[in-house]
Amino acid sequence: MKINGQQLGRAIILLFFTVFIYQLHVSEDILKLINPKYETLSKIGAGLFLLLFLAQMHRVFTFQEKEDNHQHHHYAHEHSHDHGDQPLTLKKVISYIVIIFPLFTGILVPLSSLDASIAKNKGATLSITNTAENSGKENVTPNEEDQQDVIDHNAIDPNIYKNKISKKDYDQLRDNVVNQSHIMMDDTLFSTYYQEIMQNAQQLEGIEVTLAGFVYREADFSPQQLVIGRFLVTHCVADASLIGFLTEFDQPMTLDDNTWVEITGTITLTEYQGAELPLIQVKDAHIIEEPDQPYVYPVNIEIIE
Amino acid sequence: MKKSVPSIIIDTAILLLFGMVVYVTGFSDTYKINGLSNHFYQLNTIFLSILIEALPFVLIGVLIAGFIQMFITENQLKKWIPKNKYAAIFMSCVVGGLFPACECGIVPIVRRLIAKGVPIYAGVGFLLTGPLINPIVIFSTYMAFGNDLEMAILRMGVGFSIALIVAVIISFLFKSNQLKTTSTSMTSCHHVTNRQSFLDKTGKTLIHAVDEFFDMGKYLIIGALLASFVQVYVPTNLLASIGDGEITSLVVMMSLAYLLSLCSEADAFIGASFSTIFPRSAVLGFLVYGPMIDLKNTLMMLSVFKTKFVIIFVGIVSVTVFLIISLLTIII
Structure with a gap:
């Protein structure tokens, strides 16, 4: 019996991937990386790694009886792609290092959540202004605007993992937004409310909102x-975009970027970089801890009931 | 039933390895690396998120590739593909359109198909439409642009035409299969024979998938690392400020699509967020170009095809997307 070191190495790498993804799920760190909607897919991925590992294990040992067979096999395709049978060259060592790299950083380096510096890079205020401008145009055709709302937010409940909402409930909820005197923006429906307020800023002027989020500033x-x-x-945090409101306090604020606050204030209209957008006049604010689940997700509407 | 000695050894080894790996990953909690710059943590998080998101798709891709290798014979493929070049191109684009795949998962599949004798131009058609045109992408584009079904239709229509054009150009430029390994013996890896049992074939499918994963995985990882680097260190504002006017903004949006390497299912939302700073044509460029070519998948293609081919191919796709969309802007 012989042990093929390289094949064993490959098997161990596959197993490490399996266990690494599994651990991400167990520790719920996976939520720092992807939208919970794709959790199942990622679990399937871990399952496939396990399957590949088990298959790979059968190549690690060469038993006497199979030896001849194997030799023949080896010579038959000398020019074919890498089976991991060929001797270890520097090039191959480098490619193994590359494959191990994410396991190494994944296991040893703690995951962080995205912060204001990323928002700055992604051009956060650009997207804030955009949504507002968009809504201006859509207001011309109220019918279509309605349609858009229904389709537009697709989301997920980050905390309860109940990531679906029936279309009936959703429509009702949307109708309520305009009639509410005080909007509580909870995590689940944050993006829904955000879109509503951005699109119906004029109608919602004067209404109170309460929301939690982190502080982000632009130079101007x-x-x-x-x-x-x-x-x-x-989908994953690589496609994250900042959704937030411009807020105004009655005194200069010294809060650092990335500080988490919960605010209550009134919706007013303002002009920023040539676009009309809602501004929240803050009445009450207090600093909070960063929530366990800092991200929000688009709502998933069950269209088929 | 008494187990054979080899299988006992394998089972024991599996258990031992399990213990070892769980032990190592578990204990690493106490050895977390702290105190590095904040940017580094963000970079690492984005890098891992791209990877964790892409891995299931890549694994499904390599398994399908393994399946093709073991279960589909060259003769069967030859029978399915039309003799006529243009018919073959058209068919490959349609099949790609029906096939739900992402831009990294499709690379190993295309490689296997081409190794099995599918002509390069048909493979290219499949490679281009696979990630771009499929139900999930249509639906997410429709959602991201809300009432704008037009954008989803344009994305599919323009994307499909561009795939056809590129495949035709490729068919004139390249005759051979352009795979990295010069010998055609790739197909002889494991010949599909009727002698092998189904179970045997399944086992070999998995083994093939493993090889394919190790071939391709490193490129995916480097691609994900570069893409996350762009996200953390290259300000989008900077790019946006360059984009002024139809032509420059199209170039900017296409470069953005290339650098960000987003999955085709998620890019519609990002594209939509640009829809007011940039003209529609530029956003369309972003949506069509991104799924066809990006940083991540260029690197993966380099693992499969000859470098010269990849460079020319990326060039042709970029120029075609640019020209077709510019032309559309003039006409409409």
């Missing part, structure tokens, strides 16, 4: 102004 803000927002994650 006045000392009283901040953006309070959350990252919206569609």
Whole structure:
């Protein structure tokens, strides 16, 4: 019996991937990486790694009886792609190092959540202004606007993992937004409310909102102004975009970027970089801990009931 | 039934390895590396998120590739593909359109198909439409642009035409299969024979998938690392400020699509967020170009095809997307 070291190495790498993904799920760190909607897919991925590992294990040992067979096999395709039978060259060592790299950083380096510096890079205020501008145009055709709302937010409950909402409930909820005197933006429906407020800013003027988010600033803000927002994650955090409101306090604010706050304030209208957008006049604010689940997700509507 | 000695050894080894790996990953909690710059943590998080998101798709891709290798014979493939070049191109684009895949999962499949004798132009058609046109992408584009079904239709229509054009150009430029390994013996890896039992074939499918994963995995990882680097260190604002006017903004949006390497299912939402700073044509460029070519999948293609081919191919796709969309802007 012989042990093929390289095949064993490959098997161990596959197993490490399996266990690494599994651990991400167990520790719920996976939520720092992907939208919970794709959790199942990622579990399937871990399962496939396990399957490949088990298959690979059968190549690690060469038993006497199979030896001849194997030799023949080896010579028959000398020019074919790498089966891991050929001797270890520097090039191959490097490629194994590359494959081990994410396991290494994944296991040893703690995951962080995205912060204001990323928002800055992604051009956060650009997207804030955009949504507002968009809504202006859509207001012309109320019918279509309605349609868009129904389709637009697709989301997930980050905390309860109940990531679906029936279309009936959803429509009702949307109708309620406009009639509410005080909007509580909870995590589950954050993106829904955000879209509603961005699109119906005129109608919602004067209404109170309560929301939690982190502080983010642009260079051209006045000392009283901040953006309070959350990252919206569609698929994985690489596609995260900041959704947040411009807020104004009655005194200059010294809060650092990335501080988490919960605010209550009134929706007013303002102009920023040539676009009309809602601004929240803050009445009450207090600093909070960063939530366990800092991201928000688009709502998933069950169209088929 | 008494187990054979080899299988006992294998089972024991599996258990031992399990213990070892769980032990190592478990204990690493106490040895977390702290105190590095914040940017590094963010980079690492984005890098891992791209990887964790892409891995299931890549694994499904390599398994399908393994399946093709073991269960489909060259003769069967030859029978299915039309003799006529243009018919073959058209068919490959349609099949790609029906086949739900992402841009990294499709590379190993295309490689296997081409190794099995599918002409390069048909493989290219499949490679281009596979990630771009499929139900999930249509639906997410429709959602991201809300009432704008037009964008989803444009994305599919324009994307499909571009795939056809590129495949035709490729068919004139390249005759051989362009795979990295020069010998054609790739197909002889494991000949499909009727002598092998189904179970045997399944086992070999998995073994093939393992080889394919190790061939391709490193490129995926480097691609994900580069893409996350762009996300953390290259400000989008900077790019956006360059984009002024139809032509430059199209170039900017296409470069953005290339660098960000987003999955085709998620890019519609990002594209939509640009829809007011950039003209529609530029956003369309982003949506069509991204799934066809991006940083991550260029690197993966380099693992499969000859470098020269990859460079020319990326060039042709970029120029075609650019020209077709510019032309559309002039006409409409």
